[in-house]
Amino acid sequence: MLRPFALHRPASAEEACGLLSRLGEDAVPYAGGTELLLLMKEGLLRPRHLVDVKRIPGLDAIVDGGADVTIGAVVTHRAVERSAAVRARCPVLASVARHVANIRVRNVGTVGGNLAFADPHSDLATLFLALDARVQLASPRGRRELSLDDFVRGPWETARAADELLTSVTLTPWPERTAAAYVKFGVHERPTLGVAVALRLEPAANGAASVAEARLAIGCVDPRPARVPAAEARLRGCPVADLEDSVAEVGARAAASVDPADDLYGSADYKREMVAVFTRRALRAAAARARGVEPVARYQYAVVA
Template sequence: MKPAPFDYHAPATIEEAVGLLAELGEDAKAIAGGQSLAPMLALRLAAFDHLVDLRRVAGLRGIERRDGSLWIGAGTTQAAIERSAEVAEAVPLLARATPLIGHFQIRNRGTIGGSIAHADAAAEYPAVALALDARLEACSPRGRRTIPATGFFTGLWSTDLADDELLTGITFPVAGGRRGFAVEEYARRHGDFAMAGAAVAIELDDGARIRRCGIGLFGLGPAALRATAAESAATGSAAADASPGEVGRAAMAELDSVPSDLHGSAAYRRRVGAEMVARAWQKALQEASDG
């Protein structure tokens, strides 16, 4: 099949892009790398009268240190993130999650902003943003605002962005001190969407107690989720007392709606999810303990 007919727009600036989205309303859709949206259009699972192509908007690309954090433009490709020594040093969890996204052809065109704004429940980047308390920058004709990752993902393929808002950048805290990071996922084949996965970030204090931890889950609900109850239970405990298996089981215990489909039942996904959390937790904790 081929996409339904649409009018094509190629703005050169962020202001021009958000102006088009505001003018055209719900009949318009922004497209970045197109690695998620284009197949949906081709299968006619989605149709829009207008597509606003963001590839020429230079202000959406780049990787920069800003005020002790790392800012990544929403239009930055996943391949650029994968190659970046700056990302590998400052935000290791993001660097480690990137090679798990599809295949290199996908990452050559796919963007970090496109993945996060698309909000696929099985995607890696939304879970990473949650685990790291990333801040998401949005722009509209009304101005700019910052949205915490914990309030950004609202449901299946839905976010807190308004119809005339554009995701322009993501800010991540820079890693430092006794911190560890790991991402684990289970997929039938490399490059397939994960049936269950976890992104974990752990910070230890000088007494080897858990000062902060973030557990982002993907493939285990209608959107990327954060295992807040499991995090709260582990925070403050000695690193040696935080059993990976118990953390994994606690993370699954707070899930309300785990998908069940031809790829696996909800019970199976819970078992796999608990194991993915446990593996990621153990690796992140070891890295943090090693300093």
């Protein structure tokens, strides 16, 4: 049952931060409410004031700034999926957004709510690491920007101060000649595992394409998502034609980089094995795209975006 609360509807980020600062521990930001209202119904959170951020002008915008794309905190997953700018600049993100949660959550759940909640089972946080995400925060003390890696500190824990509002997240789209894929696997509502791979390609001396730069991010198995520098190093310089030869080692390096715990999503050993398996699959999907072929990977309980 929901306990009584006061709903505040500030007209600006400054006003929202002022409210959060003045009301202190009794107040929390409220966007789509898909996480917040659940916790309140369960009695796990009992805020007496909700500061509704959905109507704050500008927080619902997606801006293509040329070198980067900025997504306002209250943009919904559905809006991300349908955005022409996201489809053009970060097509894998548009595709991932289509597979977040269910249509009800996608319609009201926001990008800012997803990142601020810092559930370890977040597709966005994992993919955004491979897109060099920076989050923008506003507070009565002014504005600041943090890398997503610095923002997400652990499960349900971020660097956000109680009176700070997440206003937007900025992504650096991969250059045009990039082959990428995001693979998520899960049997529960939320993903058990997410793997993001991006391979920036350039022509080698012999004219054949090779990997100039690689990004690999693993999420949902550890307390926070992380890139895997050892696996990225293995891919750098690899000719596209030889990518298949690297998948086993890249999968092994990714598995060695995680330190999962036993929980309802599976045992630590199982998760580590799944990281190896799905890193190989994500890499094969990206490698297929590098050859101009759309992957036709169909795995049970998994999605290739």
